[in-house]
């Protein structure tokens with residue numbers, strides 16, 4: 001099995017607890033560890049930088065602190081290589097190393113400073129969600145009561161990301177913000193960890209019109225394992241996930257559907273899909289309904305094709 005997973009919060013847990021060891025096979029406090037990646041065949045893992053809400057004044061230095069953890073504790077080991085461009089991607093896919101893509105969930109501390117955006121790019125950030133669930137200088141998130149879209153500065157930020165080669169993540173955006181991206185982004189964009197609202201009504205999920213435009217613009221939708229985004233009762237099973245996959249495929253998304261587990265960002269798990277070493281259970285369930293070729297598309301090829309197209313050449 002080969003897997004590319006578009007979202008996890010390992011760095012958040014490591015930011016909160018500096019003792020956690022990603023490479024120690026005994027580590028069970030992390031859903032994603034190197035050993036579990038090996039166990040399942042996770043070839044590329046996206047690592048998100050996320051500043052929790054309790055940081056009332058997010059500063060750029062908070063990002064640097066996260067990036068420092070990422071460099072010191074994830075990619076200092078030669079078993080995982082930071083993927084910054086197409087050459088790195090090819091090298092990882094054809095070699096023994098695993099790959100890491102560094103992402104930012106919430107641009108709060110960028111504060112409309114293009115120097116910060118450029119510096120984050122140089123340090124390896126390749127995908128940014130402008131905001132988390134709430135509003136900031138750039139955009140409103142999905143739970144912000146005023147339900148706004150992108151600000152003037154935020155709209156300029158979309159263009160800056162497009163120009164630099166930073167992919168845009170719409171997963172936590174309000175509906176208006178989503179449609180601002182759909183109109184303004186010159187490049188395809190991604191919902192790294194969101195499911196289908198038609199199957200589960202949670203506001204973090206995407207309605208059919210949003211899914212259609214993502215498909216039409218050659219973006220990607222990452223199926224996520226957060227139980228309350230999977231079914232309305234919040235006690236989901238693996239077979240409930242297939243309903244989201246079926247629905248997105250029925251809308252024409254079989255080449256756009258990817259994985260975005262949200263491992264380490266969740267406190268409740270789908271039974272038998274509780275950490276990165278258990279993707280085989282999802283594969284077993286899917287193999288009852290889908291050809292291997294499709295499962296491989298969902299598990300890595302759709303992500304791979306997107307990265308090939310949208311990572312900078314070098």
Ligand SMILES: [Zn+2]
Pocket residue numbers: 105172193265
């Ligand atoms: Zn998230």
